[in-house]
Amino acid sequence: MPPDHAAPPLDVDRILADPGVRIVVCCGAGGVGKTTTAAALALRAAERHGRRTVVLTIDPARRLAQSLGLTELDNTPRQVKGIDAVASGGELHAMMLDMKRTFDDVVLAHTDADKAADIFANPFYQAMSSTFAGTQEYMAMEKLGQLHAGGEWDLIVVDTPPSRSALDFLDAPARLSRFLDGRMLRLLMAPARAGGRSMFSLVTASFGMFSRVVQKILGAQLLSDLSGFVAALDSMFGGFRQRAEQTYRILQADETAFLLVAAPEPDAVREAAFFAGRLGAERMPLAGLVLNRVHEPAVVGLSAERSLAAAQRLDQAGEHASTAEVLRMHAAVAQQSTREQRVATVFTDAYPQVPVATVRAQPADVHDVDGLRTIGQAIGRGA
Numbered sequence: 504m505p506p507d508h509a510a511p512p513l514d515v516d517r518i519l520a521d522p523g524v525r526i527v528v529c530c531g532a533g534g535v536g537k538t539t540t541a542a543a544l545a546l547r548a549a550e551r552h553g554r555r556t557v558v559l560t561i562d563p564a565r566r567l568a569q570s571l572g573l574t575e576l577d578n579t580p581r582q583v584k585g586i587d588a589v590a591s592g593g594e595l596h597a598m599m600l601d602m603k604r605t606f607d608d609v610v611l612a613h614t615d616a617d618k619a620a621d622i623f624a625n626p627f628y629q630a631m632s633s634t635f636a637g638t639q640e641y642m643a644m645e646k647l648g649q650l651h652a653g654g655e656w657d658l659i660v661v662d663t664p665p666s667r668s669a670l671d672f673l674d675a676p677a678r679l680s681r682f683l684d685g686r687m688l689r690l691l692m693a694p695a696r697a698g699g700r701s702m703f704s705l706v707t708a709s710f711g712m713f714s715r716v717v718q719k720i721l722g723a724q725l726l727s728d729l730s731g732f733v734a735a736l737d738s739m740f741g742g743f744r745q746r747a748e749q750t751y752r753i754l755q756a757d758e759t760a761f762l763l764v765a766a767p768e769p770d771a772v773r774e775a776a777f778f779a780g781r782l783g784a785e786r787m788p789l790a791g792l793v794l795n796r797v798h799e800p801a802v803v804g805l806s807a808e809r810s811l812a813a814a815q816r817l818d819q820a821g822e823h824a825s826t827a828e829v830l831r832m833h834a835a836v837a838q839q840s841t842r843e844q845r846v847a848t849v850f851t852d853a854y855p856q857v858p859v860a861t862v863r864a865q866p867a868d869v870h871d872v873d874g875l876r877t878i879g880q881a882i883g884r885g886a
Contacts, residue, residue, distance in 0.1 A: 509851075510792075510851045510855065510857065510858060510859040511856070511857075511858045511859070512858060512859070512860065513790070513791035513792070513793070513858035513859055513860035514858070515544070515547075515762075515791075515793075515860055515882050515883050516547075516551070516552070516883045518760050518790055519544060519547060519548040519551070519552050519554070519658070520548075520551075520552040520554075522657070523757065523758060524658070524757075524758060524759070524760050525651065525656070525657070525658060525659060525758045525759070526647070526651065526658070526659045526660075526661065526753065526754070526758060526759040526760070527541075527544060527658065527659070527660045527661070527759075527760050527761075527762060527790075528661045528663065528754070528759065528760070528761045528762070529541040529544070529660065529661065529662050529663065529762050529764050529793075530663050530761060530762070530763055530764065530778055531665070531763055531764035531765055531771065531774065531775060531778075532665050532765065532770060532771045532774040532775070533664075533665035534766075534771075535764050535765050535766040535768075535771045535795055535796075536764060536766065536795040536796065536862075536878075537662060537663070537764040538560060538566050538567050538662050539566070539570065539869050539875065539878060540762075540764045540793055540795065540878065540882070541558055541560065541567075541660050541661070541662035542558055542567055542570055542571060542597070542660075542662070542875050543869075543875045543876070543878035543879035543882060544558075544660055544762075544879060544882065545557070545558035545595055545597075545658070545660040546583075546586060546595055546872065546875045546876060546879055547876075547879035547880075547882075547883060548593065548657075548658050548660070549586060549588045549591070549593035549594055549595040550586055550587050550588045550591060550593060550595075550876070550879075551591065551593075551879075551883075552591065552593065553588070553591030553592045553593040554593050554657035554658045555593060555594045555596075555655070555656055555657045555658070556593065556594065556595050556596070556656065556657060556658045556659075556660060557580045557595075557596040557597065557598065557650060557656050557658075557659055557660070558595070558596070558597050558598075558659075558660040558661075558662065559597075559598050559599075559600065559646065559647065559650065559659060559660070559661050559662065560576070560597075560598075560599045560600070560662040561599075561600045561639065561643050561661070561662065561663055561664055561672070567597060567599065567662065568597070568599070569870060570869055570870055570871060570872070570874065570875055571583045571595075571597050571872065571875070572584070572585065572871065572872060573597060576597055576598055576599035577598065577599060577601055577604075578598060578599070578600065578601040578604040578605060578608075578646075579598060580596035580597065580598045581596060581597055581598065582594060582595070582596050583595040583596065583597055583872070585872060586872060587876075596656075600639070600642065600643055600646055602632070602633075602638050602639045602641075602642040602643075603632045603633050605642040605645055605646050606631075606632040606638065606642055606645075607623065607632065609642075609645060610622050610623070639664075640671040640672045640674070640675040640678075641675045641678075641747065643661075643663075643672055643675070644672070644675045644746075644747045644750045644751070645746065645747065645750075647659065647661060647750055647753075648746050648747070648749065648750040648753070651750070651753060665774075670778070670781060673751075673754070673781070673785060673787075675747055675751075754787055755785065755786050755787050755788070756788075757788060759787070759788055760788055760790035761782055761787055761788060761789050761790060762790055762791060762792070762793055763775045763778055763779060763789070763791070763792045763793070763857075764792075764793045764795060765792060765793070765794055765795065765850070766794070766795050766796045767794060767796065767797055767798075767842075767843035767844075767846050767847050768846065769846055769849070772846050772847060772849050772850050773849065775792060775850055776849060776850045776853050776854065779792075779850070779853070779854050779857065789857060790858070791857055791858035791859060791860060792850060792854075792857055792858070792859045792860070793859075793860050793862065793882055794847060794859055794860070794861045794862065795862045795864075796862070796863075796864040796865075797840075797843060797861045797862060797863055797864060798836055798839045798840050798843060798863070798864050799836075799840055799863060800833055800836045800837040800840055801833065801836075802833065805833060805837070806837060807833075807834040807835075807837035807838045807841070808834075810830045810831070810833045810834040810837065811830070811831065811834045813827075813830050814826075814827040814828075814830035814831050814834070815827075817830070847859075860882050862878060862881045862882055863881065865877070865878070
């Protein structure tokens with residue numbers, strides 16, 4: 504960063520080593536290296552700081568499993584073998600959210616076997632648990648709450664979807680509450696709370712024209728499926744909402760650290776700034792920004808202008824063609840670095856108090872534990 508826009512350095516190792524920090528949430532736009540950053544932080548927490556760590560990805564891409572040398576990830580934490588944590592005593596586990604499996608587990612935990620079987624067979628439940636908008640975010644909150652409540656992990660690292668979806672992650676408790684408190688849902692729940700009479704018959708008898716309109720719009724079978732779904736889950740809804748709201752409060756607590764991840768590109772930096780504002784509004788602890796894929800010239804004191812002028816003189820003299828080419832390459836990197844610094848100031852000017860760690864662009868994509876270790880070391884050094 505130029506001196507006028509210098510941000511305080513982000514001490515990632517202090518965060519990872521702090522036993523009071525139990526959750527690190529990585530947020531950012533798509534394609535900025537967020538999944539890689541989350542995995543690298545989890546690996547560093549296990550190897551360097553001796554923490555029993557689990558990294559949870561909500562992103563359905565398989566990059567995390569591949570980089571950790573696992574054939575697949577699912578809803579159960581899998582231990583990552585071959586990490587260098589013998590001396591520290593740490594462990595690394597990884598998992599990927601399966602929203603339907605998580606929803607099924609919630610049903611099984613809070614209903615008896617017969618009622619659970621009825622819920623699983625309900626077509627509306629089958630659709631909602633697999634594809635219903637917002638279910639993934641609700642279940643992400645549920646899974647995070649389960650991991651936290653179990654007390655098994657020293658540190659939970661969460662890799663969220665791209666930031667607008669991550670905002671849905673933060674909104675899940677409030678959205679769920681609005682859904683559960685909605686007028687239509689209360690209406691559909693009323694028969695179950697009134698003694699279990701047939702939903703369809705009670706709605707038809709009690710609401711006349713309204714029920715016929717609803718039936719016409721939804722169809723009798725869909726209304727029946729929805730009615731059965733709501734009646735079966737009525738006893739669970741309050742508990743789920745309570746747990747989601749409790750997880751939301753955990754995300755506001757000092758034991759949580761949010762890390763924004765961005766690349767020095769206009770859209771990614773704007774997303775990071777947008778998210779920083781939202782975290783501030785929600786009183787959630789923003790620990791810092793990890794700026795990935797930063798380019799820095801090998802010779803800092805040599806400007807692009809001087810480098811291009813020197814290359815031009817060599818060309819005119821007809822000498823040292825290879826040196827002239829190296830000078831032009833240096834100039835290109837220096838120019839790119841200047842552009843990236845200018846883009847980054849969009850964030851640092853708006854949030855000058857937020858610490859920043861920069862990670863240089865790597866020569867190749869990260870695809871294994873060694874690559875993750877390199878990224879973790881770079882974040883730890885902040886360069």
